[in-house]
Structures are given as C-alpha cells and as structure tokens.
Amino acid sequence: MNAAPADQIRLLDLQDLDVRLAQLAHKRASLPEHAEIESLTKDLTQLRDLLVAATTEESDCAREQTKAEQDVDQVRQRAARDQKRLDSGAVSSPKDLENLQKEIASLAKRQGDLEDVVLEVMERRESAQERVAELTERVGSVQSKIDDATGRRDAATSEFDSEAANITKERALVAGSIPADLLALYDKVRAKQGGVGAAKLHQRRCEGCRLELDITEVNDIKAASPDKVVRCENCSRILVRTSESGL
Incomplete structure (x- = not known):
C-alpha cells in the first residue's frame, strides 16, 4: 500500500487520540x-x-x-x-x-x-x-x-x-483526512494489536513493540519509497517514518 508521508504521519495523531480514548475508558471503568x-x-x-x-x-x-x-x-x-x-x-x-x-x-x-x-x-x-x-x-x-x-x-x-466526546469529535476530523484504504488498514491492525495500529519508527526502534529493527529491515525501509506504507516485522504495526527514525 502507498500513501503520502503526510497522511502516514496523521496516523500518529489518530493513534494518540485513540490512546487517549482508551485511557479515558480505562479510568472510567476503574x-x-x-x-x-x-x-x-x-x-x-x-x-x-x-x-x-x-x-x-x-x-x-x-x-x-x-x-x-x-x-x-x-x-x-x-x-x-x-x-x-x-x-x-x-x-x-x-x-x-x-x-x-x-x-x-x-x-x-x-x-x-x-x-x-x-x-x-x-x-x-x-x-x-x-x-x-x-x-x-x-x-x-x-x-x-x-x-x-x-x-x-x-x-x-x-x-x-x-472529555471523550470532545476527543471523539477531534478523531472524526483527523480520520476524515486520512485515505480510506490507509484508515481501514490502521483500524484492522489496531483491533488485532491491543489498540495500537500505527507506531513511530524512532532511532530504528518500533515504538509499538519497543523492539529495535534488525539491519536487514532497516535497509529495506531505507530503500523503500517515502510513499510506501511499511510494517514492523515483529508486531505488524504500521511504521511511520519521521526525521527521528534514524535512517
């Protein structure tokens, strides 16, 4: 799957909102x-x-x-x-x-x-x-x-x-700005991976599973087009590349 880098980065914004919603739900239930x-x-x-x-x-x-x-x-x-x-x-x-x-x-x-x-x-x-x-x-x-x-x-x-209602409204706006196929992939992965569908690649480490990528995977990501949606081989989450990815 391909998606503009800006759209991929917006996944991180969406993920932050989903984490906040999950935290609120946990606090409410607890x-x-x-x-x-x-x-x-x-x-x-x-x-x-x-x-x-x-x-x-x-x-x-x-x-x-x-x-x-x-x-x-x-x-x-x-x-x-x-x-x-x-x-x-x-x-x-x-x-x-x-x-x-x-x-x-x-x-x-x-x-x-x-x-x-x-x-x-x-x-x-x-x-x-x-x-x-x-x-x-x-x-x-x-x-x-x-x-x-x-x-x-x-x-x-x-x-x-x-607070959850306000975040849900904000989430709807962010989700509406993300291509449908990318959003569908994110939601599918998030459902399987404990609520985290997209994670930042930070200093060659997946922020989703907290594991460092091996050199082969790092080289493959380096060689990939900025538009290519890459996934972590360890946890299958969408890896979002930023200036802090260490590539």
Missing part, C-alpha cells in the same frame, strides 16, 4: 466507586433479605399472639360462666358441684398456661420488632452510602464522558 457500589449493593441485598425475614417473623408472632389471646379469652369466658353457675346455687347435686369445681380449677390452670404462651409470644414479637427496627436503620444507612458513591461516580463519569 473508578473506585464501582467496586464500592458493588460491595455496598451486596451488603444491602443481604440486609434486605434479613429485614424480610425479621418482618415475616414479627408478622407471624403477631398472628400467633392474637390466636393465643383469643384462646385465653375463650377459657376466661368459660370459667366465668362456670363460676356464675356455681355462685348462683343452680347446681345442687354434690357430684355436679364437685365436677364444676374441678372444671373451674382446670380452666384456671389452662388459662395460666395460655397466658404464659401469650407472654412468650409477646417477648418473641418484641425481639422481632427490635430486629426489624435495627435492620431498617442499617438498610437506610447502606442505601445512603450507595447514593453518595453513585453521585461521586456519576460526577466522575460525566467528566470522562465529556
């Missing part, structure tokens, strides 16, 4: 806020799972407490009815009186046992409520940290994106 947000989000997910579990437990305890209190109330009402019958004198048979008294005593014990259950459930519910309150506060705290880190990340990425 912002510490990304890892911070990821870590905090994992913590938030775990806390929310724990909060759901605690809320469910509190809800279950509430239903259990309501059921236990209803059982106590039913026993209390039945005992009250039996006591009323006993006090009214309507039961005259000694055996019936004995049975009624035994039932009242049994209901009293049953009521005591059920009240103990109510107390135990109330304690568990109170513990669950405290856990819900604690986890709710922790969720809010972590969410605030995420919001803060997100704000810092967005501010930083906005700056990078703005």
Whole structure:
C-alpha cells in the first residue's frame, strides 16, 4: 500500500487520540466507586433479605399472639360462666358441684398456661420488632452510602464522558483526512494489536513493540519509497517514518 508521508504521519495523531480514548475508558471503568457500589449493593441485598425475614417473623408472632389471646379469652369466658353457675346455687347435686369445681380449677390452670404462651409470644414479637427496627436503620444507612458513591461516580463519569466526546469529535476530523484504504488498514491492525495500529519508527526502534529493527529491515525501509506504507516485522504495526527514525 502507498500513501503520502503526510497522511502516514496523521496516523500518529489518530493513534494518540485513540490512546487517549482508551485511557479515558480505562479510568472510567476503574473508578473506585464501582467496586464500592458493588460491595455496598451486596451488603444491602443481604440486609434486605434479613429485614424480610425479621418482618415475616414479627408478622407471624403477631398472628400467633392474637390466636393465643383469643384462646385465653375463650377459657376466661368459660370459667366465668362456670363460676356464675356455681355462685348462683343452680347446681345442687354434690357430684355436679364437685365436677364444676374441678372444671373451674382446670380452666384456671389452662388459662395460666395460655397466658404464659401469650407472654412468650409477646417477648418473641418484641425481639422481632427490635430486629426489624435495627435492620431498617442499617438498610437506610447502606442505601445512603450507595447514593453518595453513585453521585461521586456519576460526577466522575460525566467528566470522562465529556472529555471523550470532545476527543471523539477531534478523531472524526483527523480520520476524515486520512485515505480510506490507509484508515481501514490502521483500524484492522489496531483491533488485532491491543489498540495500537500505527507506531513511530524512532532511532530504528518500533515504538509499538519497543523492539529495535534488525539491519536487514532497516535497509529495506531505507530503500523503500517515502510513499510506501511499511510494517514492523515483529508486531505488524504500521511504521511511520519521521526525521527521528534514524535512517
């Protein structure tokens, strides 16, 4: 391929812009806020799972407490009815009186046992409520940290994106001034060689792979027409000759 020396030199300008874009992309992706947000989000997910579990437990305890209190109330009402019958004198048979008294005593014990259950459930519910309150506060705290880190990340990425947009516009202008076939070759090589498609030949050294050319390659480049597009035998990048090439 042949291309005017000025067009080949413009490849170096294009390469510099592409390097700057790659550096900006790397900085953008490497912002510490990304890892911070990821870590905090994992913590938030775990806390929310724990909060759901605690809320469910509190809800279950509430239903259990309501059921236990209803059982106590039913026993209390039945005992009250039996006591009323006993006090009214309507039961005259000694055996019936004995049975009624035994039932009242049994209901009293049953009521005591059920009240103990109510107390135990109330304690568990109170513990669950405290856990819900604690986890709710922790969720809010972590969410605030995420919001803060997100704000810092967005501010930083906005700056990078703005700078990248300006460089992209400049790149389009430079790329538009380079012949299509030369530009296509540059882009093809750049895609294969880690983002570097063209490199300066400086003091007989390829600035792309940092290797010095052997004497045969140097002589071939010396003998080549200034319009000839030469490539590095080591890395295949386009070698751009300048006054500093040492030829």
